[in-house]
Amino acid sequence: MHLAIPRLGNGAGLIMPENAPAMSSRRFFSPAPVEERAKVLLVDDRPDKLLALQAALAGLDEDLIIAHSGKEALRQLLVHDVAVILLDVNMPVMDGFETAALIRQRHNNEKTPIIFISALNPVENHVTRGYSLGAVDYIFSPVVSDVLQAKVAVFVDLYKRTREVKRRADWLRQEAELRAANLELRLDSLLNRLNVGVFRANRSGRLLSANPAYHRLFSINPSTTASSIDMNHFFVSEGDRLGLMARLLANGKIQEAYVQQRRMDGEVLWTSLSMAVSTDVDGTQSIDGMVEDITARKETEAALISKAEELARSNAELEQFAFIASHDLQEPLRMISSFASLMTSRYGGQLDTKGLSFLLQIELSAKRMQELVCSILSYSKTGKMVQRSPVDTADLVQRTLAGFEDALSEAAVEIDYTRLPVLDGDQVMLTQVFQNLIGNALKFRHPQRNPQIRIDAEQIEGAWLFTIADNGIGIPPEFHEKIFGIFQRLHTRDEYPGTGIGLAICKKVIERHGGVITIESHPDQGSTFRFTIPVPDPDARSSQT
Amino acid sequence: MTSDQTRLQAAGPGPDRLRLVVIDDNQADLDLFNEAIRETAEPVLCLTAKSVKQGIDIIEASAAALPDIIILDLCMPGQDGRTLLRYIADHSELRRIPVVVLSSSNWHRDREECLALGASHYRVKPLDWASYIELIHFLRGIWSDPYLQAR
Numbered sequence: 163m164h165l166a167i168p169r170l171g172n173g174a175g176l177i178m179p180e181n182a183p184a185m186s187s188r189r190f191f192s193p194a195p196v197e198e199r200a201k202v203l204l205v206d207d208r209p210d211k212l213l214a215l216q217a218a219l220a221g222l223d224e225d226l227i228i229a230h231s232g233k234e235a236l237r238q239l240l241v242h243d244v245a246v247i248l249l250d251v252n253m254p255v256m257d258g259f260e261t262a263a264l265i266r267q268r269h270n271n272e273k274t275p276i277i278f279i280s281a282l283n284p285v286e287n288h289v290t291r292g293y294s295l296g297a298v299d300y301i302f303s304p305v306v307s308d309v310l311q312a313k314v315a316v317f318v319d320l321y322k323r324t325r326e327v328k329r330r331a332d333w334l335r336q337e338a339e340l341r342a343a344n345l346e347l348r349l350d351s352l353l354n355r356l357n358v359g360v361f362r363a364n365r366s367g368r369l370l371s372a373n374p375a376y377h378r379l380f381s382i383n384p385s386t387t388a389s390s391i392d393m394n395h396f397f398v399s400e401g402d403r404l405g406l407m408a409r410l411l412a413n414g415k416i417q418e419a420y421v422q423q424r425r426m427d428g429e430v431l432w433t434s435l436s437m438a439v440s441t442d443v444d445g446t447q448s449i450d451g452m453v454e455d456i457t458a459r460k461e462t463e464a465a466l467i468s469k470a471e472e473l474a475r476s477n478a479e480l481e482q483f484a485f486i487a488s489h490d491l492q493e494p495l496r497m498i499s500s501f502a503s504l505m506t507s508r509y510g511g512q513l514d515t516k517g518l519s520f521l522l523q524i525e526l527s528a529k530r531m532q533e534l535v536c537s538i539l540s541y542s543k544t545g546k547m548v549q550r551s552p553v554d555t556a557d558l559v560q561r562t563l564a565g566f567e568d569a570l571s572e573a574a575v576e577i578d579y580t581r582l583p584v585l586d587g588d589q590v591m592l593t594q595v596f597q598n599l600i601g602n603a604l605k606f607r608h609p610q611r612n613p614q615i616r617i618d619a620e621q622i623e624g625a626w627l628f629t630i631a632d633n634g635i636g637i638p639p640e641f642h643e644k645i646f647g648i649f650q651r652l653h654t655r656d657e658y659p660g661t662g663i664g665l666a667i668c669k670k671v672i673e674r675h676g677g678v679i680t681i682e683s684h685p686d687q688g689s690t691f692r693f694t695i696p697v698p699d700p701d702a703r704s705s706q707t
Numbered sequence: 708m709t710s711d712q713t714r715l716q717a718a719g720p721g722p723d724r725l726r727l728v729v730i731d732d733n734q735a736d737l738d739l740f741n742e743a744i745r746e747t748a749e750p751v752l753c754l755t756a757k758s759v760k761q762g763i764d765i766i767e768a769s770a771a772a773l774p775d776i777i778i779l780d781l782c783m784p785g786q787d788g789r790t791l792l793r794y795i796a797d798h799s800e801l802r803r804i805p806v807v808v809l810s811s812s813n814w815h816r817d818r819e820e821c822l823a824l825g826a827s828h829y830r831v832k833p834l835d836w837a838s839y840i841e842l843i844h845f846l847r848g849i850w851s852d853p854y855l856q857a858r
Contacts, residue, residue, distance in 0.1 A: 503835040
């Protein structure tokens with residue numbers, strides 16, 4: 163038969179096909195509701211009344227359990243989980259009320275609905291007593307079959323729904339437990355494979371658990387139980403340990419503290435240690451921590467820092483050396499040239515021409531040496547501090563050319579320098595660059611043709627690109643790298659005068675401005691120097707003057 | 708008392724004789740300086756000191772007849788020329804003596820510093836003989852020209 167009882171779970175669409183492999187699918191589908199029939203306990207001392215009840219409820223299609231006395235009813239309840247109890251009030255030995263009181267004492271049946279059936283005339287206090295014992299309903303004999311069936315059906319339905327809810331809750335709990343177990347498995351596998359030591363300790367630092375990496379990191383025997391390890395023993399410095407623990411307890415956590423720790427085998431490591439205090443449900447506090455070996459990183463870092471410091475020191479020393487050496491070298495040179503000229507002045511008359519030329523040679527050499535010393539001095543002073551201001555490079559070139567008046571009047575020199583910009587740079591230093599580059603173009607001119615010099619500038623991405631091209635003797639490719647070095651000369655001084663410092667100064671100036679200088683040259687055809695002067699960021703411009 | 712100090716006092720103040728104290732640690736420099744004085748044949752009495760301490764000793768000992776000009780090398784081991792400039796600045800009775808700093812450095816910072824410390828003149832050391840002669844004439848000029856003496 164079918165009452166208007168909705169079949170549980172049907173609407174949810176979660177019902178598994180009956181022949182589905184239960185175990186493999188259970189993680190993906192909620193379980194099928196169990197189509198188990200509910201049990202109804204009928205308690206009456208009179209078989210005829212029991213029969214009448216059975217007949218009235220036959221249409222429900224549930225299991226009916228029979229008890230002929232209160233005692234038997236209690237016994238049946240030990241083995242059956244029932245949806246509802248129909249209990250005759252009027253029974254010998256133990257009446258319905260007594261039975262109900264005993265049923266209520268049992269934990270499992272605290273809330274099992276009880277419908278009292280009484281043949282008695284309705285007496286007010288009977289009904290009250292029944293309800294006080296937890297009856298949910300009260301009907302009178304002779305029972306009306308339809309009414310009884312409808313009432314029982316409501317309770318059966320309620321029972322089935324409750325049972326289903328509970329079943330689902332159980333299933334969900336199991337599922338959650340399974341997931342938690344899986345998660346724990348994954349976590350364990352992760353922790354096992356992780357190369358970072360992960361541990362949990364009590365507040366005083368005794369370990370509760372630690373992953374294999376922790377054991378490896380401190381060279382602890384893998385079979386050593388966590389509880390026999392005290393993390394306090396690993397700290398190299400007691401001061402470090404006290405400081406860290408104080409901070410940990412004060413702030414509740416420590417992020418990546420770099421601290422030295424000693425392994426069981428005595429080796430000292432640099433470690434990065436993170437810890438946090440966590441409180442369990444029961445209020446127990448413990449320390450969760452992560453420890454990583456950063457010795458290699460620290461060493462690389464230290465090596466880098468010391469290299470950088472060394473480099474800075476050596477650079478500073480070199481500049482200092484160049485400055486002092488040039489200074490101190492000047493003293494004896496001054497003496498040589500002064501005494502040589504004193505000799506010439508005072509005793510020149512007593513020497514023949516040869517003797518005089520020897521003296522002159524001493525003077526000239528000393529002067530030459532002085533030039534070199536001055537070059538080093540000016541090179542070492544160059545670019546110490548770039549003082550930026552707007553520089554009109556066209557004006558600068560014009561004034562530079564004025565300084566080469568003599569050379570320009572010697573030959574028909576063709577110079578083209580249109581389109582030169584005003585840019586941000588160090589006026590004095592940039593003058594040095596143009597003096598050297600234009601000077602070189604004039605100096606190393608081709609013996610068979612009139613010098614042509616073209617100076618040009620164009621704006622490229624973030625910088626001005628200058629080009630200074632000549633038609634001079636050019637430079638063989640193998641020397642292109644060398645010429646920017648200090649005192650690099652490609653010719654004898656008899657051929658071309660100079661100290662060989664000019665291009666080194668150019669390079670230094672351009673680099674101090676953040677640019678680069680290059681050369682393109684072919685012997686006998688000419689040389690083209692290119693250099694860039696970066697245009698300062700408009701945002702940074704204000705702070706650069 | 709050294710013979711130099713005796714000589715300075717013996718010479719006494721006089722309008723006809725320029726009395727110099729030259730302080731330089733380099734003997735060759737001192738020799739050249741003396742040679743140049745001899746060559747110019749100027750009436751000059753020149754006392755030399757090879758350290759700032761010696762220089763101060765000479766000046767203190769000759770309180771009665773202070774030198775007309777002090778010629779001072781800047782870079783010397785230990786106490787350098789700046790020490791003497793400060794010493795003079797601290798002694799009001801010495802402040803009227805012109806001090807000419809003679810240095811191998813042509814760095815503008817050194818020049819500015821010396822003038823700020825009270826030097827009357829800053830000159831780069833001569834590079835040849837002719838410049839030495841010129842230097843003596845310059846010193847003679849300071850002595851005879853009150854304007855040049857002004858600090």
